[in-house]
Structure formats: C-alpha cells, structure tokens
Amino acid sequence: MTQATVVARAAIRKKAKRRRQVVGRVLAHFFLTVGGVLFLFPFFWMISLSMGTMKDIYRIPPRWIPAKVTFRNYPEALFVMPFFRYLGNTLTIAGFNIVGTLFACTMPAYAFARLRWKGRNVIFLLMLATMMVPPQVTLIPMYIIWNRLGVLDTYVPLIVPSFFGWAYLTFLARQYFTTIPFELEDAARVDGCGSFAIFFRIMLPLSLPLMVTLALFSFVGDWNDFFGPLIYLTTPDKYTLQLGLLSFRHQYITNVPCLMAASVLILIPVILIFLFGQTYFIRSVVLSGLKG
C-alpha cells in the first residue's frame, strides 16, 4: 500500500464519518424539535388563553387565537394578586431554603457515602422510610406541633425543615458522592487532611453539578409549593406566588385569562434560571485531569 492510498483512505473515512455526524446531528435536531414542540404545545395554549377575554375563552368551539387579543390580563394579574409582594415572599423562603438544603443535604450524604459508622445503614433506611409515609397522616400532628410552638402563620414551618435536610435530596447527594473516586481523598488523607477539610476542599468543589441540581430542586420546590403555604399561612400579606394563583379561583368561575397570565409570569423566573444555570451542567474540567 502506498502512502497516498493510506492518506486517501483516511480522508475518505474522515469524510464519511463527518457525513454520518452531520446526518446524526440533523436527525437529533429533528427529533428534539418535534418532541420539543409536542412538549411545549400546552404552553402555546396557555399563552393564548392569557391573551383573551373571558368571553373569548369560553367560546364554543374554542379558538386557538382569541378574537380580541389583549394584553390587559398581565397588568391585571400583577395587581389583582399583589404579585411583587408575593414574589418577595417566595424569594425569601426559597433563598433561606437553598442555603439550608445545600448544607443539610450534602453533609449527611457524605457520611452515608464515605464514612463508616455504627447505625449508618439503619439511619439510611430510616431516611428512606420517611419518604414512605404519606404526608396526609402526618399533617395534623405536624400542624399541632407548630401550633404549640406558636409559629403558625409565619415562615418558620416552611424554612426550618430545610435546615435539617430532605430525604430525597440527601439520597441524591449520596449517590453522587459515590461516583467520586477514592484517589483524591486518599491522597488528601495521606497529606494529613481531616474529613472536614476533605469535604469542603475536595468533595464540594467536585460536586458542582450536584450543588446546582440541589439548589435548583430546592428553588423550584419552593417556587411551586402551594400545599405548605396553604396550610401554614393565614395572613394574605404573607402568601406566596402559588397561593396567589389560587386566588383567581372565585366562587362560581375561575378568572382563567388572569390565571394563565399569572402562571406565565410565574414560570418565567424558573425558565431563566434553568436556561442560564445550565453552564454549570457542563462537565467539570477538573475531573478530566484526574487520570492523567
């Protein structure tokens, strides 16, 4: 075989590979787009509803685009429900909870994943067990406890639990920690690092995708939670955004245009956070230098 043939064959293979890549990419784009449109379809409807009037919306047969497109519902949604106050409330709760979650879920997870201690498996099982009891039956005892502590109609029942961790997220963190190889830790121990140093200087920095995930879950959990605020809050000034949504359901009819407008507005921060937080989902550069 001559040098030229080898080079030519390599070039052909490369071209074929690139063509396959392009075809693959086009196919991927196609499926993703089709799927994406299907997934997003209800949002088109949501936005369409939010730009109509009550009479348009309840037209039979319904129309995709309302006869009279109006943007009136957005300002109305912002002021019928005190949107900005509720936004502030929700952000406060979510903010505290993110801090609480990040510490209280990662630390026990490290203990479950890396340290050996008596009762580890039992406590882990108990943690899983807490996820298995339906909340409906613990509602009344919890309510009574918070009542005795005198913290009903405050944010305490909504914030304090996150500083003690969530079973679901702790479990997630534990699984993540088990994927981090021992070598780094062993090297650090040889250098004389204690567990705390290892945790804060090695595990956490390597767990950026996990931390972002935990923060995101915590945030959207609070953003979308209406059961907690519904049960524990009574003063309307303290309500959160989701409770504010409920206020569009009136005695006889639901003010659907405003409800949809408000829902769209509430979705926007989550979308933005997700869109821009994705840079942290990119593979952490540190890991790839590991095996070298």
Place this chain on the structure above:
Amino acid sequence: MGQEATSAIRAVRAKRGRRALSPRAQEALVAYLFASPWLLHLLLLTALPVLSSLYFSFCSYQIVKPAKFWGPQNYVRLFTEDTRFIKSLGNTLFMVIVGVPLGMIFGMSIALLMNTKVKGRAIYRTMYYMPSQVSGVALAFLWGWLLNPQFGVVSNILWKFGIKPPLWIASPKWVKPSFIMMGLWGVGGSMIIWLAGLQSIPGVFYEAAEIDGANRWQRFWRITMPLLSPTTFFVLTTGIIGSFKIFTQAYVLTSGGPADSSLFYTLYLYQNAFNYFKMGYASAMAWVLFVIIMSATLLQLRFARAWVYYEAVR
C-alpha cells in the same frame, strides 16, 4: 488474668495519648457530626408525627374530637371489609409497574439526547424541562386541552392514523394511562438528575473506548450504564416510592372516578381522613402502605448489590 489485660490496655492507651480515640471511633464521631442535621430531623421533626400517626392507627380519631384508642380494629376492617382499599391498591400498583419503567426509559433517553453536542442544547433542555414546572391548577386545564378529542394534539395524531380517540380521563379503561401520559410529560424534572449523573462520567473513558474501537452501542452498555447505575438506582427507588404516593392529579381532575378507576391509594386515604373524618383508619392505611413500600425498597436494596456499580463507597 483480668488485671493483666486491663493494664495492657491502659498501656496501649497511654501510648496513643489519653484522649485519643481509635480511628474507628474517630470516624464514627465525625460521621455523626456530618449526619447531625439529618439525625436531628429524625428526632425533632419526624419522630413525633410519625409515631403519632402510628398511635392514631389504633384509634378512632375524628379530627375534631380527641382520639379514642380501640385496638387493631382499623387494620382488621381494612383487610376484611374494605373493597375500595383493594381497588385503590390495585390502581396504584398499576401506576407503579407501568409508570416507573416508562418514566425511567423516557427520562434517560431524553437526557442522553440532551447530553450530546447538539447546538442549542440549552434551549432544548429548557423546552423539555418547562412542562414539569407547571403546577396543579394550570396543569389540569392544559391537560384537559391536550386530550380534547377535537382539538387536542394527542387526539389529532390518533385521528391521522384513523383511530378514534378514547375518552381519556372519562373512561374507566383509559384514565390510568392518561395519568401515565401526564407523568411522562413532566419527565423533564428527572431529566436533570440523569444529566447530573451523566456529567459525572469522565469523558476520558469514552475517548479511551473509542480508541479501542468500541461503537456507540458498546460504549453505552459498557460505560454509560454501569457508571450511571447509582443514578439509575436512585431514580428507580424514588420513582417507586413516589408512584405509590400518587395523589394530586387524581385529586384535582377525577376525584377517583369514574367508578373508582382512578382511586389511588393516597387519594382514598385522604378521603377517609378529611372527608369521612376517619383519620384513625387513614393512619392505618398509611402504615400498611409504609410496609409495602419498605418491603419493595428492601428488595431493591438487596438486588442493588448485583447491578449497581459504586465507584467509591465504603
């Protein structure tokens, strides 16, 4: 003999330093410190409500009146007289057995797609994630719309294939599959978890495999799946636990109908607790569910050793 041993131990201890603990004990202490938030959670926030509900399950508790102890009557009635209990358990098992695998396959597939170097990846991810963020009230409206026989996308697709769409949530046969569809629509939430797991697999492995001549399929099965198994285990376990507790959509959309075909276990529990004032009975139901889920989870944990690959766990 005892005296010798004691003095020997004392000598060893003196060598190590009086206050020093064995490495084992030291690790345990550190572990307890790390785990303290969760331990406190168990003691302060969980123990009392959970044990209360256990107590209530042996009582007649009508919520607005104090609880009256009356022994295991609730459990007896549950297992001998209650046909709705059996029905609700059956409905829920259907959701678990069908819904969880489908959700996992769907979620993993989407995450794999999202993990490739497609341009505009961020936007696609957002598109698939958004539906999982729509909550109760709005979600009920939107799904009523999706499934509408005349205008809904799902029904339109079926029409194009010449199939008459079913009545979805108004049909006893189709109401559970409809809920599964709704669940799949919201799979974007779990997509994040899969992505986090996928991201933790070092790219180096793939590069090395490609050099060794492995094709796409082999790379998937030999590298991705094993290294993803902790995540898979997580999604499976929490998915099963979550599916057993399915509640909100049925509560909002069907109230368990038609004819109890979407009566899920926790919905029936809720009805007993807050509609029929039978909180004791509902608590008994909760503990039965707990035993069921715990058994399922223990089974999974036992089998986990066979297929879950933990890179680093002691």
Place this chain on the structure above:
Amino acid sequence: MDKKLTRRALLRYAGLVTSSVLLAACAPKVVEVEKIVEKEVTKVIKEVVKETVIVAGTPQVVEKEVTKIVKEIVKEEVVVEKGRDIFQGDLILWHPWGTGYEGGAYPFLRNSEHFPKLYPGVNFINMYESSRDKYLAAIAAGSPPDLLLVNAIAIPALAERGALMCLDPFIKRDNFDMAQYWAMALDQCSWKDRTYAISHHPDVRLMYYDQVVMEEVGLDPDKEPASWDEAYEWGMAMSKQEGGRYVRFGWVPTWTSGPWTNHYMIANGVERLDRTGRLATFHTDEAEEAMAYVLKCTDDICGGRDNVEEFQEVHATPDGKGPYWMFPWHRTGMLLYGNWLYCPIGIIDPDQPINNGSLPGGPAAPGVRHVFHGGTMVAIPSDAKHWELAWEFLKYMDSQDYGNGAQFIQECGDDIAGNVAEATAAYAMDFPGRPKVIEMFKMAESYSYLPSPISYEWEDEMYRMADRILLREQTIPEALATSQKTIQKALDEFWATV
C-alpha cells in the same frame, strides 16, 4: 359539645355585654367576662350486682356477682374563660373564595374596612384560602378561626361531632329575627333542631329552559314539562344531530350540580334514610324506577353515556367540562342546575331568553315539584377565641351595610350573575330571571345533599353509584344494593363511635 347558657349566666352575661358595649363605645377598656358553659359529662358507674346465672353444660343455677357498667350523662357547669376583652383584637374569617368580586365573596373584601367602624379596635382578617384539611387541622390543634364559611353539606358532619358552636342561645338573647330567612336557609343551617350557622349564600338547583331552542322545535316556551314522561319527550324533540354527530342535547338529566342520583330519587318519592337517621332505606322500587328513567334518557336523548362524555370533551372549556358554559351557547335544551348558571349566561349572552322552573315529580310521586337547595353559611367553631365578637359579625351580616343581609339574599342580589370582567353591575342587580328564581328559592324544600353526619360519604357513594349505573358495570338493582350496603356500613360505623 354544644354550649348552653343557664338563665343566671344569661342575665349576668347580658348585663356584662351591654355595659361593655357602652364602655367600648367610649374607649377601649378591659372588661371582665365569664363564660359559663353547660357541658355534658359522661360518668361511668360500676355496680356490683347479684345475678342468677345458668352454669354452662349443666342444669345448675348459681348466684354470681356481676359487675355492671352504667353510663350516666350528667350536666355540669364549667367556667371556661375569665378576664378577656370581648371587642378587641383580631377577628378572623376563613372562606375559600379567593379575592373574587363575585358571588358571596365580595362583601368579605369590604369587611376589613366596614366592620371596624362598628367595633373600633377590631382587626378583621379575611383569610380567603380556606380548605377542608386546613380548617380541620386548625380545629384539631385547638386554634380554629373565629368564623368559618362552610358548605351546607358540612353542617351535619361538623355539628354532630361537636366542632361548631350552637347559636340558639345567642339568637334568643339578642332576639335575632330568623324568620326573615327562607325556610330552606334555616333548614340548611340547623341540625337536630339546633342552629349552628347563619346562612350566607344559599342556592338552589332549578330547571333552565332555553326558550330559543324550545321555539325552534315547536314547544311552548313558557311552559314546563308536567311529568317525567313529558320531560323525556321534550328532551327528544330538542336534541339535534348534524352529520351523525350530536350538536345539541335536548336534556341531559345527569348534568346536575351534584350527584344526579340524589335528585331523581328524591323526586320519585324515595326516603333516603329512616326517621332515626340510622337506617339506609333508599333501595326501593321507586329508586330503581328513577335510575332506569335517567338511564333511558341518557341512552335515547343523548346516545349513551360515552356520547355525553365525548360531547363534553369536545365542548370542553378551560374550566373543564360539563354544561356550565355550554348552556349559553344553546348546546342544551333543558338543564337542572344551580342558580349560579346565570354567571356564565351574564358573561356570554345576558339577553338569552330563559324560563326557569322546577323538576316535576316522578311517576311514583307525581304531585310535587322539586327544587333542590344547598348553599353556604358562616359558623363559629367551638373553640373559637373571639366567639362573642364572631356572633356580633353574624348579626352584622344581616345588615344592609354588609350588602348581603337576609333581605338582600332573598332578593338574589349582587351575586347571582357574577361581576367579573364583562358582566355589568346592572345585569347582576336586575337580571331577567330574577323573579322566577326567587319563586324557586321559596319553593325549595328538597335537600341537594344528605343531611346526615355521613353526608360526605353519601356524596361520594352517589357519584360512584351513578358511574356504575351509567357504565353498566352493574344492573340498577345491584348498584342500589351495593350502595345501600356501603351507606349502611358507614352509618353503623359512625353511630358506633358516638
């Protein structure tokens, strides 16, 4: 547990209240209050008694000492509270109607301004996200709101379990005129002849006739069907198909607000429970006849249950399915529905020609026509903190200043048609159907729910029975038998815990 005041306490209390009102009018001051309550206490007495007993397996007769347990209910006076300001502090009302400006919710929005004008020093808090689990948890924890808006269906359930305060002593003390309310409103608010709430927003389920459609098919638009058979014929006449698909249903008897099995059983003369309220007696021939009639209508007029469901889905609105928004678009000819149907009518077609009426009695009870009532009312939970002030509010609800006094309710003011967005206040105050609707309120005697402590279980079971019948999962006698067994079990279980 209901609280009754003894005569002595009444006098003392009346004196205290009068003086405290006078004092409060001048300036906020501390007033001493004693709340004396009669409690029913169950005393258990063990008696040892000599009884003659036959020894098992032998003809021997022996005297044995047997311990008998006797329960005695004794009325005791208990002093509950002392030394508290009555007319100061937060007065809290819970209702589930959001911040709407329609229906009964509107006046609540003004309470925080208007009520403190009468009682300075009172902060009226209007909590508009009430829900069952929330208020039950609050009652269980011993810190309920002072005022609770509940549905009529909740009154027997809560009152029998002692969660609500009996209002009769207050009514008597203040000479509150209950006769100004409609009979049905009084019925709803009481349980076992005791009043537990003040009516806030009663409603009825009555017949709506689409006069345009009636004229189209040649029926007299001002007439009502005299019997079930006539209703069936009119329904058949008003149904319309185009190209093999239904575009209008003449009558869908299953489209009522609430489980339809209730309404048609009652209209055919069925007694759902016996006089003691502990025996389910609804599985009768009349009930079977009623169910069969509805099934026949659904099959003949509407083409079957599945067809009805599909019709609903095709005409689904963002609010869901059902006839609520369909009637103003002339998709049904007749409808048995709540008076609040004027809400969508006011929004879509305020000038729609409508006749209102009542459901004719069934073949087994043809003489009586039926209008079914339900509604909401405001009650005071037993452990409410400011129960005296709460009662003042209940009286205030009667006033014109509140905007929804008894008289106003009786004139179907302000709320029937809703005030959201398009509907105008003028329409709400004077919609065309008002005189007829008022007549129906007066006529309403039949309960749209079951007045019993197991009212919720009844409701759920009725929905299930309806499904089973329509889906043909069981024959009608089987469905009724199953449901009667379930209801009887629920009744037995409940009364055993009392």
